[in-house]
Ligand SMILES: O=C(O)CCC(=O)C(=O)O
């Protein structure tokens with residue numbers, strides 16, 4: 278009977294381990310691709326066509342989310358054009374997401390409701406003008422707002438367990454700004470998180486006030502730049518630019534859409550962004566955030 282010494286065993290391992298890691302394991306991954314059941318954003322177990330399970334919806338708060346309430350709005354057909362900026366994170370620019378009439382109407386219905394914007398510090402809402410200087414107003418859910426909720430949900434493929442948050446208009450006067458931040462919270466494992474953001478411009482009667490993404494890159498091809506410079510700040514001397522990355526100009530009716538979460542539910546670092554200071558005039562924005570809240574993580 279052959280005798281195996283410890284050193285023989287080690288020499289076998291020395292040859293076999295690389296064979297496993299570099300040949301066998303990749304081959305197995307090709308033949309049996311990983312199932313997506315561990316993928317936070319692929320949870321799609323709901324059989325209810327509305328993506329809503331009656332028993333698990335008790336925890337959803339109608340003061341925060343635009344929950345179905347039996348009111349069905351009759352809406353005009355969509356009339357927007359999309360421009361794909363990049364896929365990871367997904368960033369899509371939407372021209373004429375709102376008509377001029379819709380933008381003006383939302384400004385009108387927000388006017389009476391403005392209060393100073395807050396930030397959250399350890400779970401407590403505080404005012405900090407060095408971080409965020411603006412006023413914001415909760416929009417009543419009238420027909421225009423309901424049609425916009427439907428437009429935003431349809432844009433995302435009516436994804437089950439996705440809830441459009443109640444909408445807020447945000448008004449920045451001269452010096453108004455919001456320093457760099459993420460819109461996601463990092464709470465996917467605790468129940469849900471903000472899966473996406475539409476940053477819509479309702480009023481662009483201002484200088485400055487662009488939405489800056491320091492970690493996104495300017496499109497490179499000359500033809501692409503010609504197209505994108507309609508929507509992005511394109512300084513004549515890019516090297517002398519004081520901001521990093523890309524900055525969207527406020528243009529009334531247009532929107533930037535981006536996905537905040539990676540497929541595993543973690544927040545995407547590329548979505549770091551800011552509202553640059555308004556140097557004169559008034560900018561009015563509209564936040565449409567979508568909250569992804571799968572029923573499994575709602576239990577408890
Ligand atoms: O007003 C903007 O350009 C961005 C606003 C924003 O990032 C926010 O309200 O979370």
Ligand SMILES: [Fe+2]
Pocket residue numbers: 458459460550
């Ligand atoms: Fe934001």
